[in-house]
Amino acid sequence: MRRHIAAIGMLATTVLLALAVPAQAATGLLVVNGVAHRNPARGCYAASSPVSVQNHTNSIVLVHAAANCQGPVTAEVDPGQSATTFGASYFVF
Numbered sequence: 001m002r003r004h005i006a007a008i009g010m011l012a013t014t015v016l017l018a019l020a021v022p023a024q025a026a027t028g029l030l031v032v033n034g035v036a037h038r039n040p041a042r043g044c045y046a047a048s049s050p051v052s053v054q055n056h057t058n059s060i061v062l063v064h065a066a067a068n069c070q071g072p073v074t075a076e077v078d079p080g081q082s083a084t085t086f087g088a089s090y091f092v093f
Contacts, residue, residue, distance in 0.1 A: 049087055051084070056079075056080065
């Protein structure tokens with residue numbers, strides 16, 4: 001029983017630490033539909049289709065088919081890569 005309680009405590013601590021990690025901005029320049037974003041914050045952003053992404057950051061960018069980063073991913077744009085695809089939103093990691 002004592003080991004079970006200790007395991008639950010360790011799990012709870014791990015979850016709290018994971019949630020406490022602050023959101024970080026991508027480092028570099030992200031150009032979406034011709035608009036430059038320097039060091040964009042992690043999160044979901046609206047876009048108009050077609051979505052043109054030039055990723056000069058250190059983070060991956062996912063383009064989603066629907067608003068609010070819902071629906072299937074239509075493109076994964078790795079650092080240093082570019083893509084043009086249809087979509088309504090994109091997520092910066």
